[in-house]
Amino acid sequence: MKKKKKNGKLFIVPTPIGNMKDITYRAIKVLNKIDYIASENYKITLKLLNKFNIKKKIISFHKYNEHKNTNLIIKKLKNKNIALISNAGTPTINDPGFILVKKCHKKKIKVVPLPGACAAITALSASGIPSNKFCFEGFLPSQEKKRCNTIKKIKFEKRTIIFYESPHRIKKSLKNIVEKLGPLRKMTLARELTKYWESIKLQTAYYFFKKYKNNSLICKGEIVLIISGYKNKKKKKISKKIKKTLYILKPLLSLTKTALVTSKIYNIKKNSLYKYLLKKQNNDKK
Incomplete structure (x- = not known):
């Protein structure tokens, strides 16, 4: 009786978000052992592989061919092991891969996630804003109307909110945040994470808007915005x-x-009760 062949495994492999030294030993070991790499960007992946002297066949896997190439990868996973990597950080977090992972579960193909770099979590950990409860919203919409609607929807969200933003849109987004959430809303702006020029600053929305408006802040690469949740300041009667x-x-x-x-x-x-009693006592003495 022939033994049933085991399916291969899909490895979710995070890659550095800036500093190449942030790749894990396990990630390098997995990339050396698997048969194929499903990559979001061939050139970026090749640069990473050359850095660590890894030679593997690369399958293109980005948002424009995700549906088509998911089936190709599923076929190969019948007897091969494949690593999924994105341009930077943890795959499937605002990057292609969800459809593939979902189909792997359906086909009983084991999915093995590796821990590693993620820009949202890296920024949140150093933000100075509560991190016990948060929601991740990905990139803000590029169109102003949609962007404003998105920001309006989270106005009364009590959890910390995380957004990604690009350098060429940051000034407009900060303007919309000031308009919809108010100039005094606390937020942390993280840029150039893990790189030499890394900057993580906690300030008001208006502070950052003013800085960008005056061109005193120039960014390259993706930006992480950590916005503090809504606080109901109404006093209990x-x-x-x-x-x-x-x-x-x-x-x-x-x-x-x-x-x-x-x-x-x-x-x-x-304190509110004490102030009330004190005020009442002073009035009674008059």
Whole structure:
């Protein structure tokens, strides 16, 4: 009885986003062992392979031929191992590959992801903006109307928002961010990540817009924008129920303790209750 041949594996291999030293030992090992490389850009991939003295057959795989070449790669994966790589960073994150990976799962072909460089996560980790909850939105639309609509939709998003942007559109995008999210919205602009001229700065949206408007910031390569989530600054009203509790506790406790106990009961800020009690006390003395 003949043994059933095992399918090959699809390896998701991240590549450096700037500094070539950021490639992992495992990535180099995998690229040396696989049979083919599915590449977003032949020239960029060849440069990487030459750097590490790797010689492999390259299959073109970009957004214009993704549908067509997915079937070609699936056929080869019946008995060959293939690595998927993008121009830079982790494949399928705003790059071609989703369709291929989905089809691999359907055909019971094992997908092996390697950890590695990703511009969005690299920038987020050093942004100074909360990173426990975030959403990644990819590139902002090139058309201004669509771009403004996209920015408007995330105005009340409480999580941190991550966008990619290109150097020739950044000035227009910053203008739209100021208009739709307000000039004081905190954001981090990360450029030239992992390179010599790397810059990661936390400031207001208006600060960055002004810098670019005056041409005092010049960028090459992709930019990562980390925008702080919406914060509801409306103060919780002191209801009649809360006031009643304050009046009951006030004769028994100090103002500070009265405010503290009541704040814990109603989940309201202690300072606002203390200020209310103090104001009330001063008015009563008049």
